Amino acid sequence: MALASPAPRPADRRSVVVVGGGIAGLAAAWELTGGEVPDIDAPAVTVLESSSRLGGPLHSELFGGRMVDVGPDAFLGRRPEAAGLCRELGLGDELVPIGASGASVYARGRLRPLPAGLMLGVPTRWWPVARSGVLGRAGSMRLLRDAIAPRPDRRGPLGDRALGPLVSRRLGRRVVDTLVDPLIGGIHAGSVADMSTAAVLPLLLAAASQRGGLMRALRRVSPASAPTNEDAPPTFWALAHGMRSLVECLEAQLRSRGVEIRTATPVERLTRTGSAAGWTAETPGGPVNADGLVLAVQAGVVADLLAPHDADAATLERTIDYASVSVVTLSVPADGVSLPPGTGFLVPRHTPSPLAAAHGDDLLLTACTFLDAKWPRLARPGQTLLRVSAGRAGDPRADEMDDAQLTNRVVAELAAILQMTGTPSESMVTRWPAGFPQYRVGHLLRVSGIEAAVKRLPGVAVAGAAYRGVGVPACVASGREAARSMLASLRTRTDEPSGPGPTS
Ligand SMILES: Cc1cc2nc3c(=O)[nH]c(=O)nc-3n(C[C@H](O)[C@H](O)[C@H](O)COP(=O)(O)OP(=O)(O)OC[C@H]3O[C@@H](n4cnc5c(N)ncnc54)[C@H](O)[C@@H]3O)c2cc1C
Structure with missing residues (x-):
């Protein structure tokens, strides 16, 4: 894609500050400036990042003569957002599929291959698990009960349940300890003991409310049971020159669109400027004025920044550890x-x-x-x-x-x-x-509460891993969605802009 030259800045041009230069913040800046096709009427965008480099965990280091990812080394192929962004940036040819499949789990004193038919660690078939030996005889017999004498839950559906206890009740404790916690817990560096099923594996919640065995219900609701399409993307994509290449490419193209990017610039405080909808981001390098703010930082940072403006939003943000x-x-x-x-x-x-x-x-x-x-x-x-x-x-x-x-x-x-x-x-x-971020039971309720509270603040949107998915594709989607809602709110606002952008 050809790089666009910086757009002029007419006096009535709106301005948006993106706080946080991780992938969600950068995706927001990309969308604010038009996305795939640069928009000459886009608002003036400034990205303020506290650390000395962009990308957050999307980082690669030279190690033994090759670029090795030290944060995420892959993203899900089944979700289109991250691969789509790479293609928009001209990195489509650098997407490389994963080179091997399968993995092992250290169970009962040695490494054993993970059995086939798992849905994020939750078995959907008995025999492959029993044959693999990961659960031992007692664990396998307990799992068999779900196939021959299931214990469906007749207590009525709940909007959310803790993932570990839900699976343990139906399939046994060993399934949870040996398979579910290492896989789903591992993806989030968390524990399934109090993890939100609705946020992390909603299909499981749907399957758990069906009659009969849980494994059978999972097979019915699982997309894996659909016939395999030869054009389907690989399970995971990586980038030939490391995840850092995505960040560097985004940075270069954003700058060429006129986006101002300042690293080593933490936002310490947010204040309202004179007009109802204007904001000032206070940084050690001076204030930056904007008509809109996209807060793409960790939940605790959002809580600190919003506390003087909306105690409800701040309290809810603080519950995400x-x-x-x-x-x-x-x-x-x-x-x-x-x-x-x-x-x-x-x-x-x-x-x-x-x-x-x-x-x-x-x-x-x-x-x-x-x-x-x-x-x-x-x-x-x-x-x-x-x-x-x-x-x-x-x-x-x-x-x-x-x-x-x-x-x-x-x-x-x-x-x-x-x-x-x-x-x-x-x-x-x-x-x-x-x-x-830890998605504990009730996470989506908290997120809905945050979104509703943030909506009461004119010209503010939040984005990032804290809310509706920690994976890179979910963060890209979240950043772009926040940008779209910001553009819509700027279009509907009739008040005067606060100024032509950065003041320092
Ligand atoms: C080790 C590791 C491995 C992972 N592996 C995978 C994987 O294989 N696949 C996958 O899809 N996902 C993976 N993830 C998850 C994914 O990388 C993250 O969830 C995602 O990158 C988070 O992006 P973000 O933009 O929401 O947050 P961040 O990248 O954390 O961005 C927030 C930014 O805000 C900045 N900031 C904080 N405070 C301020 C302030 N006051 N002012 C200005 N800036 C501020 C921070 O410095 C940071 O750069 C992994 C994560 C980690 C840590």
Whole structure:
């Protein structure tokens, strides 16, 4: 796509400040300036980002001579928003499909392949789970009860239920601990014990209200039961030059559209300017005036910024808490490790560590990705590239270790789990404090409340992972949706603009 030249700024041009330069904020800026086709009548847009770079966790580092993602390394192919944005930016040829399928779970003392027929960890068939041995005899027999003597819930539907207890009641506790929590909990770095089914897996809520067995009901409602279309997108896409290339491309094209992007510029306070609809974002570099604000920052930051203006919105935002995650990338000698097939493995919560030195502590690592199996472009002869995750809601141990302690601990755990010998030739630790918002039961009710409260503030919209999906496609959709509602509200407002944009 050709880069558009900066648009002129007539005196009556509206202005929007996007607070937060993660993918949701950048997608909002893209949509505000026209999306795929630049709009010469677009408002003047300023992106204010507190850190020294854009993209939030969408970041890649040079590691052993190749660009390795240290935040998300893929996004869902079934959702069109992220791949669609890449194509609009001219990155369509750089989308690469995942290079392997399947994964393992560390269950009953060793790695075992995840059985077929899971819906985000929830079994839809008995036999593949029983044959895989992941649950053991007692767990498999308990699961069989759902097939032959189901316990449908006759207590009447609820708008939301905690995911873990819902599945546990129908399929047994071991299914939850061994499969559901590692998979769904893993995606959110959370715990399914109090996770919102309506927000995370609404199909399960629908299936749970049907008659008969839960697995059978899931098969009926599952899109996976539809015939496979040859043109269907892959399960996951990545970008050939890393997720950072998406952020860099967005930044370049936004700048060429005249968007002002300021990094290292935290918004410390929001104040109302003279007219009812005007806002000023106070930053250490000076105030920035705008007719509209898109707040694409973590929920706690939104709470602080909105507290003087709407106590209800701030209180609801504050109820969304976050889990921190650490990522350790390792290059290990290929002849010192033999990996099972698939893209990696998951570790259930509360798995006792096989290390004698751990003195009965649980395993620290939560997941390991076999990077060069998942993304063949990263493979190098003689090396194996591993990416280990540690930290989840309720487990702060990784945060309490320094980088060397964390690396030593996960390497020792990998040595025990994978029978890995040899030491890594290279390692890199990346920390993501407050990386994952926790969608607890009632989350969507809270989000509806936030949206209703924010609507009472003229010219304000919120976007990002805190609300209706943590994945990159959901964040892109959220940013673009916030931008569209902002454009609509600017069009319907009759008051005078507050000024031509940034004042500093
Ligand atoms: C380790 C990790 C792995 C992940 N893996 C995947 C994956 O494989 N696939 C997938 O789809 N998703 C994945 N995700 C989730 C996804 O990456 C995130 O949910 C998404 O990037 C969040 O985007 P966002 O724009 O909502 O928030 P952020 O990217 O967090 O953006 C918010 C921005 O606001 C800035 N900010 C904060 N306060 C202020 C302030 N006062 N003023 C100005 N700016 C401020 C922050 O610095 C940040 O840049 C992963 C996330 C993490 C952490």
